[in-house]
Amino acid sequence: MPRVEQETYLPFARDDVFAWYTRPGALTRLVPPFAGEVLEEPVDGPVDGATSRLSLTLPTLLGTGADAAAGMLGTVLPGSIPSRVTWVSRHEDFRPGHGFTDVMVSGPMRSWRHEREFHDDGPGTVLHETITYEMPAAPRLPGPVRRRIHRVFEAELRRIIDHRAHQTVQDLAFHQSTGHLASQQRERRSHLDCDTEDATPGPQVVAVSGASGMIGTQVCALLGGAGLEVRRLVRGAGTDPEDPAEIRWDPDTGLLDEEALADVDVVIHLAGHPLAARFTEEHKRKVRASRVDGTTLIADALARLETAQPRGRALISSSAIGWYGATPDDRTQQAEMLTEDLRCGTDFLAEACRAWEESARRAESSGVRVVTVRTGIVQSPSGGALQQMLPLYAAGLGGPLGTTQWQSWISLDDVAALIVHLALTPAARGPVNAVAPEPVRAREYARTLGAVLRRPSVVPVPGFGPKLLLGAQGARELVMADQRVSAEKALELGYAFRHHTLAEALRHVLGR
Structure with a gap:
């Protein structure tokens, strides 16, 4: 054998x-x-x-x-x-x-x-x-x-x-x-038993929305690996009322079981209607409403709980680098690197991110620590841009999506670990860009992916391809976006990136 x-x-x-x-x-x-x-x-x-x-x-x-x-x-x-x-x-x-x-x-x-x-x-x-x-x-x-x-x-x-x-x-x-x-953790518990100062345990119970998604699955696994109790926010119809690991919620109807949320230290909010579809008016309405309504529901509930019983709760809410606008023409401020202090852009995704982040900040006045995570292009074969490109590269037909546009990427492991890091870091507040320290141009992305896969990367993707899937506006704001985003704040907050370069990230997620 x-x-x-x-x-x-x-x-x-x-x-x-x-x-x-x-x-x-x-x-x-x-x-x-x-x-x-x-x-x-x-x-x-x-x-x-x-x-x-x-x-x-x-x-x-x-x-x-x-x-x-x-x-x-x-x-x-x-x-x-x-x-x-x-x-x-x-x-x-x-x-x-x-x-x-x-x-x-x-x-x-x-x-x-x-x-x-x-x-x-x-x-x-x-x-x-x-x-x-x-x-x-x-x-x-x-x-x-x-x-x-x-x-x-x-x-x-x-x-x-x-x-x-x-x-x-x-x-x-x-x-x-x-x-x-x-x-x-054993040493910390022994200190607590001895009544030692500075032995505060930190967050022990974390609730996660969007827990079954590509990022949420890895966030929950990292939290479990840290020995923390994880509770998943689950739509009401699919929940078991007797399961203590599930919290019932439904942002469409305004349902959220606040009693089950009462002893939660941190909520990591990742749920939202998928972006990858044609940017019809109905799709854009769902994208915006799912983010604003769900975030408002959670933020208001946390605010009430913190007012009634202060315990230093935190809300780590997803956002996106779409905040900055897809291109320089969509920005009211011009900067070589896009940093968290810049005003939001003027296109659809920028406005959606503005309303999204404002909904999360509703909890701040009640003492809840709020972080909004502006996520870049996540690298994983199980979803997102890389998943869409892999079939072409595997067939030897890969090539660049655009030419000189800056693409601010981050590996799946890094975005999940950064989110957990922000949940466990009391100094983390406000917006934080979830991007790797070394963004690349579109042509460089294609060359790097081709080299990792040992496949050619010279056939440009026709412009009509993304438009067929996403519509003209979706292709412009997602696929052809030009965003050179800074990772400096994440670094200042003590996060150590696993993958600094695109080649490192691709070799890891693709096993090459």
């Missing part, structure tokens, strides 16, 4: 590493965006008998490209296009602090067993992984064909293992920087 083994050194104590692996959200953080997503993870960690359910893409760039195409078409066509396989695992041989095993219950393999062993190595940990597997029909294939399939498959396995190792180190370093490693 084929066997793959790999050892990874992690520069953190074994107890901290193992604790992170068993916290809520760990599996979500470990599944690479190029490989699929988690549909269901164990509530109590990978203990004996627990199960996980994943949706996995097909291997290689062609599989990632096909999945991206299906995801993109799913936003404009009724129904969904199948591009993944479902994988169900059972967890067994759970030994606290030392290891656990996953066994495939159902999926595309004939058999699969993944063993993890955690060993002390000085101040760090060595993670030893052993995977034994059997592919369907492999024994009946000719020897050269069978060996070729195994080489391709094992190369994909090592891509995933390498991604997971990098992700584990990055997440543990992030939690260490905020004081949320398991060992740090």
Whole structure:
């Protein structure tokens, strides 16, 4: 039976590493965006008998490209296009602090067993992984064909293992920087037991709207990895009234369960009608109303709760770099770098962002700390601009969207971690740009993506393409926007970016 083994050194104590692996959200953080997503993870960690359910893409760039195409078409066509396989695992041989095993219950393999062993190595940990597997029909294939399939498959396995190792180190370093490693939390609790000053625990309960979205999923996983209690704001029809992890709300009807929100320290508000559609009057109305109405509902509820019972609550509300206007012609102030102190632009998205942020600021007068996160172009194959471009690049037909326009991007990991950082940083207030420190021109973006994928990047995307999907206004304000946005405030607030350059970000999210 084929066997793959790999050892990874992690520069953190074994107890901290193992604790992170068993916290809520760990599996979500470990599944690479190029490989699929988690549909269901164990509530109590990978203990004996627990199960996980994943949706996995097909291997290689062609599989990632096909999945991206299906995801993109799913936003404009009724129904969904199948591009993944479902994988169900059972967890067994759970030994606290030392290891656990996953066994495939159902999926595309004939058999699969993944063993993890955690060993002390000085101040760090060595993670030893052993995977034994059997592919369907492999024994009946000719020897050269069978060996070729195994080489391709094992190369994909090592891509995933390498991604997971990098992700584990990055997440543990992030939690260490905020004081949320398991060992740090134990030490803080012991200080609290001793009545020590300066041992305030910080936020313990965080509610998240838009928790099932591309960014919200990763935000919730990072919060779970920090050992914080996460509650999801869920539309009323889909909630379980007995589930303490869900808070009922419906911005269309003004419904919000304030009683369930009363002991929440921070609300991270990410919900809003998707932008990627033709900019008809009805679509623009939904975009604006969903953001303003939902934010107003949450901000007013937090304001009432903070007035009645002050506890230093915070609202971290999503916004966008659309605040600045799509092009210099859409701005009342001209600047080489767009910083948070500039007035909003004059086009539709700028006005929508202005009303959006004003709705969040309603809570400030009651003592709620409010941060509005102006998000740039998020890099992930599971959504946004990169998802739309991948099918063309995978087919060898990729090229630039525009020429000299500045594109202010940010990796999915960085936008999620920055949001959590702002939630845990008392000094963070007001607007904060969620963009990487090094924006690029449109031509440079295309060249970088082509180099990472080892595909040509010379075929310009025809201007009518984005217009067909988004309409002339949508294409102008989204695809062809020219925004060179500063990341300086995020840096000043102590956030350490994981991906400073576009090449770093793309190699990580695409496993290249």
